[in-house]
Amino acid sequence: MDRERLIERKIGERLRRRRIELGLTQEQVGRIVGVSYQQIQKFERGANRVSAARLVLMAERLRTDIHWLCGITDFHPVTAGPPHSSGAETPDPHQAFAQIGDPAVRVALGGLVRAVVERHSASQPG
Structure with a gap:
């Protein structure tokens, strides 16, 4: 086939x-x-x-x-x-991310999300 x-x-x-x-x-x-x-x-x-x-x-x-x-x-x-x-x-965030055709944009957005998460984690009392 x-x-x-x-x-x-x-x-x-x-x-x-x-x-x-x-x-x-x-x-x-x-x-x-x-x-x-x-x-x-x-x-x-x-x-x-x-x-x-x-x-x-x-x-x-x-x-x-x-x-x-x-x-x-x-x-x-x-x-x-x-x-x-x-x-x-509003589309599901996973769907919206998957629909981004430019791999460089997806990488940049992934980096942005990681930076936000790291900053948020660092600001939380440990």
Whole structure:
């Protein structure tokens, strides 16, 4: 099986897993992401490809990490609460950090967070 097909299958498996974690039907997920339940069935089987834009929407609206959804990582920061139907809510910090495309920016932010934690720890009575 070629790599593209394996990736589509992994996305389908993860989509199904997340749907079940949230206790949703294929029809409900379809409404949340704006497609028919038949399309969700095809995505879950890996029969149809998921566009990049739809993949981002799925991750946002199913409150999961896009890297996990794509099978890039096994780290799955499950966000509490129900899925949401619009991107208006504040994203989970893990998701927001993972969406930063520039590795240098991620490294800089990581350094900033470490510095804040160290400063906070140093100011606490020991």
